[in-house]
Amino acid sequence: MNDLNLNFLGFPQANRDLTVELRDPVTQTLVRQVKPFLDGTAKVTRIPPGAYEMTVLHPNIALPVIRQPIRVLPTGDTRISVLIDPSKFRNTPIEDVPEANLGPVNDTAKSIAETVTSLANKKPGEAILAQDWNSMASAVRDLANVLGQLVGIVSPKGHNHPELEKKINEMSDNFGELLNTLSSSLTELQRQIQVDQMQQHVKSVLDQAGVNPVSPKGVEFLDIVAQLTPRATDSPLLFAQAVRNAGQQLDTKLGQLLDEKAADPNFATSKPVQLLASVVDSAKNQRSSTYAAELSHQRVTQRTISGAKLNLNLNR
Numbered sequence: 001m002n003d004l005n006l007n008f009l010g011f012p013q014a015n016r017d018l019t020v021e022l023r024d025p026v027t028q029t030l031v032r033q034v035k036p037f038l039d040g041t042a043k044v045t046r047i048p049p050g051a052y053e054m055t056v057l058h059p060n061i062a063l064p065v066i067r068q069p070i071r072v073l074p075t076g077d078t079r080i081s082v083l084i085d086p087s088k089f090r091n092t093p094i095e096d097v098p099e100a101n102l103g104p105v106n107d108t109a110k111s112i113a114e115t116v117t118s119l120a121n122k123k124p125g126e127a128i129l130a131q132d133w134n135s136m137a138s139a140v141r142d143l144a145n146v147l148g149q150l151v152g153i154v155s156p157k158g159h160n161h162p163e164l165e166k167k168i169n170e171m172s173d174n175f176g177e178l179l180n181t182l183s184s185s186l187t188e189l190q191r192q193i194q195v196d197q198m199q200q201h202v203k204s205v206l207d208q209a210g211v212n213p214v215s216p217k218g219v220e221f222l223d224i225v226a227q228l229t230p231r232a233t234d235s236p237l238l239f240a241q242a243v244r245n246a247g248q249q250l251d252t253k254l255g256q257l258l259d260e261k262a263a264d265p266n267f268a269t270s271k272p273v274q275l276l277a278s279v280v281d282s283a284k285n286q287r288s289s290t291y292a293a294e295l296s297h298q299r300v301t302q303r304t305i306s307g308a309k310l311n312l313n314l315n316r
Contacts, residue, residue: 002075004047005080018035051069065088204275236289
């Protein structure tokens, strides 16, 4: 047994409250749990070599900060550096925009009022001199200018609010990250269900053919599906490629088994064989590149298999 040395980088403020869990990638059994030091280093002593799923948790975040597969080497200590995205901890308060200074506008308005006060004492029949008219025109011009300044100060061009825009953009990014995390978690759960169902269909076909699952031939069938289990945390593109490969291998093995059972006319049309054929066809056509597309493909597959089960039951 060797030691595993972890080093968390990117956001040292969170190191104090982080918790690191190492689990078995297949059974999800907790193997070790450690807390890093303030400098971001953590040491897991005397851990067996092999593959693990590392989950980094923080009490202020509902979902894991990081979840990724790691491997402990059989020789020497294993060193892994983990980069933490600071945006996962971002919750910036709405910027406090200072109130507009309307003092200069108010002073200008008072000055205009004082300027035109002397023109308010004219009597009927009294002549309006050019000087009086010019004073009034200047007052109107100054009033129009100060009104334009007032509008610009109180309501910026476009009536935008930069402080709200920043907060909304941040909330949108956080919500998008949350959806992506939820989608990945839901997809990984669906993958486990998919692999379990494929194993059950394979075992049903082996039972129908009278092949012992622990025999060499049975192990060949089951190993094709078993290789998908450690790939459950891969990206949609990589997992789809692994499923297609497994589908092609199962299709070849099923074809060979059908040739061997050609003397049994009921074997090819049996319910287990028909259901496995539907599963294999769906696996060979899985080309999802996003979590949403993969979940949609899984829904279509479930409806197809359910429909095949119903048709087989009605035709019995």
